[in-house]
Amino acid sequence: MSSPQSSLKKAFKTIVLPRIRIVITGLLLIIVSKSASFVAPMAMRTFIDDLIPNEDLLGIKNLVALVLVALVIQAVTSFMLIKLVSVQAQYLITELRAEVQRKVLSLPVRFFDNTQSGALVSRVMKDVEGVKSLVGTGLVQLIGGLFTAVVAFVLLIRISPTLTLFSLAPLALFAVVAIKAFSVVRPVFRERGKIEAEVKGRLTETLSGIRIVKGFHAEKSEEASFSKGIHRLFDNVKKSMIYMALVSSSSILLAGIATTVITGIGGYYIINDQLTLGAFLQFTFLLGLLISPIFQLTSVGTEITDALAGLDRTEELLSEVSEYDDSGKTPFTEPLRSLRFDKVSYAYEKENLVLKNIDLEVKRGEVVALVGTSGAGKSTLASLAASYLTPTQGTVWVNDQPLGELSLSDYRSKLGVVLQDDFLFDGTLKENLLFVKPEASDQELEKALSAAHVKEFTDQFERGIDTIIGERGVKLSGGQRQRLAIARALLADPELLILDEATSSLDTESESLIQQSLAELTRGRATLVIAHRLSTIRNANLIVVLEKGQIVERGSHEELFQKQGRYYDLYTRQAKI
Ligand SMILES: Nc1ncnc2c1ncn2[C@@H]1O[C@H](COP(=O)(O)OP(=O)(O)OP(=O)(O)O)[C@@H](O)[C@H]1O
Ligand SMILES: [Mg+2]
Structure with a gap:
């Protein structure tokens, strides 16, 4: 004082x-x-x-x-x-x-x-x-x-x-x-x-x-x-x-x-x-x-x-230090081709490593899926990719440049996130979409809405996309909120997309709809997806199983399924429910 x-x-x-x-x-x-x-x-x-x-x-x-x-x-x-x-x-x-x-x-x-x-x-x-x-x-x-x-x-x-x-x-x-x-x-x-x-x-x-x-x-x-x-x-x-x-x-x-x-x-x-x-x-x-x-x-x-x-x-x-201080940072304007974790470890509190020695690469046009039990470190990994956190050890490389050396605002402008507890603002549906891209045209809006199957439910609303959704979107169902979040990401059209459990609160029917729109959403960009519903990630280019902060298995759905290891356990257990 x-x-x-x-x-x-x-x-x-x-x-x-x-x-x-x-x-x-x-x-x-x-x-x-x-x-x-x-x-x-x-x-x-x-x-x-x-x-x-x-x-x-x-x-x-x-x-x-x-x-x-x-x-x-x-x-x-x-x-x-x-x-x-x-x-x-x-x-x-x-x-x-x-x-x-x-x-x-x-x-x-x-x-x-x-x-x-x-x-x-x-x-x-x-x-x-x-x-x-x-x-x-x-x-x-x-x-x-x-x-x-x-x-x-x-x-x-x-x-x-x-x-x-x-x-x-x-x-x-x-x-x-x-x-x-x-x-x-x-x-x-x-x-x-x-x-x-x-x-x-x-x-x-x-x-x-x-x-x-x-x-x-x-x-x-x-x-x-x-x-x-x-x-x-x-x-x-x-x-x-x-x-x-x-x-x-x-x-x-x-x-x-x-x-x-x-x-x-x-x-x-x-x-x-x-x-x-x-x-x-x-x-x-x-x-x-x-x-x-x-x-x-x-x-x-x-x-x-x-x-x-x-x-x-x-x-x-x-006097707190802004994270957007770009002095000494390299501008990052080229398209994002790859995001690579190189022996990355992370601890929220000293000594207690939540992620250990992670090696992982997501390339443009690819979908990498993270699976694993609760608390394994999936969201933490996603936070590192979004540069919300910086690695305790190791390096995150973007197109072969360390993420830490790049202009953060340039990097973030290429990023789109759909998070576990996705956040909507009080206001209309339309405002919630437009805040990621205020200049979007009506056609772009329309395209995002139909690709994320938002139209299905907004058409039933008297005021359509001008409906007020309440604080944090309380006036929408969980699934509706998620579809809206996906529409938002589609509209933002990011080069790197991070999806944390985007499909967890959907019924089978909307899930299959969402899967189609996700396929659309992930095309042409690098996507890191975390899903508890393993059926949604069968087509991922790479599936990585995390356990207690470490990667214990990696491969395609078929490979991992045949291997009958951790992924197989997770998958069959879920299929039974
Ligand atoms: N902000 C934080 N501060 C301290 N510890 C945290 C924080 N966030 C997460 N943790 C710890 O890090 C570990 C990994 O959490 P994380 O959220 O990455 O798990 P997860 O794999 O996403 O789990 P879930 O499937 O339940 O979402 C947990 O043990 C959690 O307690
Ligand atoms: Mg999580």
């Missing part, structure tokens, strides 16, 4: 400095606005001490005009401050959100395995709001406030050093209380963002898993875990509220004391002719100008503290 100074410095460099023009505009505006606020108290003294005793009507007229002008200036500059600076700050939040989201999407899959999505949502949407306080009115107000305080202080000293001393003693005490409180509150704020993100994350999971929650009638336990989270949040907020209340009440108390003492001493000075009435009134006015920014400091201080905590988290995220 970084210290307040270092994060303030960092935030200044990365957030404030690039937007220094807005900040300076804001500062100029606030200085004009604050300077204008001094006109009224200054006029007060002339009004009482000179103009009234001398019955100077013209003077009064001029003075009133001057004060009015100052008021108008104040109003206009505060309006412009909001219009220019606050609106700009909101725009920056928008920009920063886009930047953080882009960054998040560029992070490797492993990052997401270890981070709650809800927490990331919070990072993207909420934490960046801190810029508002730094670039927007927060910092500007803080500096404007300090400016007012300093000017007011100088003017106060000029009126009466003793009175100033008496008024400043309680204020100094207040500053001590405030600084102390902020040092306590800062970590509390930091913690708050974290708790909020966790609670939100869990709630999101509960809602997306609503079928399981209800299926096991586990609402109570979800309620309990949510309630625990929000009470942690409550405790956190309570803690900061108490400290903030301490700051604001002590500020009110001490300011009150200062005013009362000054009234007493001021009265004494006036009676002894050491101070004119005008000067005294001016003093109290100016004291107000000195104190109000210190009050403001409380709220702006809280805001900036909160903002820095959020921006710290944003900074942390932005």
